[in-house]
Amino acid sequence: MDIIESANEVLEIEAKSVIDLKRSVNDDFVKAIDILYNCKGRVIVTGMGKSGHIGRKISATLSSTGTPSYFLHPAESIHGDSGMITKDDVIIAISNSGETEEIKNLLPLINRFGVKMIAMTGNKNSTLGKAGDVTLDVGVEKEACPLNKAPTASTTATLAMGDALAICLLKKRGFTAEDFLMFHPGGALGKGVIYKVSDLMITGEKLPVIDETENFIEVIKFISDKKLGMAILTDENGLMTGILTDGDIRRTLIKESNVQNLAVKDVMTKNPKTVLSTDLAAKALHLMEKYSITTLAIVDENKKPVGVVHIHDLLKAGVA
Secondary structure, three states: OOHHHHHHHHHHHHHHHHHHHHHHOOHHHHHHHHHHHOOOOOEEEEEOHHHHHHHHHHHHHHHHOOOOEEEOOHHHHOOOHHHHOOOOOEEEEEEOOOOOHHHHHHHHHHHHHOOEEEEEEOOOOOHHHHHOOEEEEOOOOOOOOOOOOOOOHHHHHHHHHHHHHHHHHHHHHOOOHHHHHHHOHHHOOOOOOOOEHHHHOEOHHHOOEEEOOOEHHHHHHHHHHHOOOEEEEEOOOOOEEEEEEHHHHHHHHHHOOOOOOOEHHHOOEEOOOEEEOOOEHHHHHHHHHHOOOOEEEEEOOOOOEEEEEEHHHHHHOOOO
């Protein structure tokens, strides 16, 4: 095998896959830009496997160039994380085949929320291709892999299309060099090097703190009122003992036949992830992304709850 020849062949195939994408820069592309530009919420990017890795990069690029975005794992979404989606958001769903089961399972949820969806697929006639409000064709003639199996040219093409979307949005928003520097102080992405958790956390009356001995049903009502998707449970000394999340509620309703007299402490998540208010916001975001946490409890040195931070607020602030 000639190493240099093989490497050049890969680069030629992938370069061609990107150039060929010009066919997809058409009215559908313009419509996708309009949908993203007019999004009042966040741009949620989702994809499985290699498409998921590419999706994370596209989401990061959008966020750092003026379009608030986050990545949503489709498998996690159908097990509770879909609560992160709001009617003001826009979905970018990525699947080369357009038939990825986890993405297909997410489609009914997207329809139920009534949010706009931009499909990025190599098969416009697939389930995903037909479901998108706009479908961008990122198909390639062949992969750089000699077996034509490993995602190579297709992932390169998808990433390039994501960059095209991000840069067109940057220009349409009039995103300036000063804006870019604000999101990238000292060459570090985002404002994570500046913000502390205390700068962005929710406190006071909005804080969802309730006694661990409360009735399970009452705590569900409490969570609904606070609108943060979770409650912080405390003992008689006001120290945090656990949390109750939407996921805990679902699991309890499935497992327990009678919840009317159930104490919330019996079904709460004990020893949840927390951070201190003095920690960097970037640390909180890293923890939330690693463990798929939407809302994180903030405690002091004695484990007394002092606030919560929502991933939307971190992303809105440009933390990365």
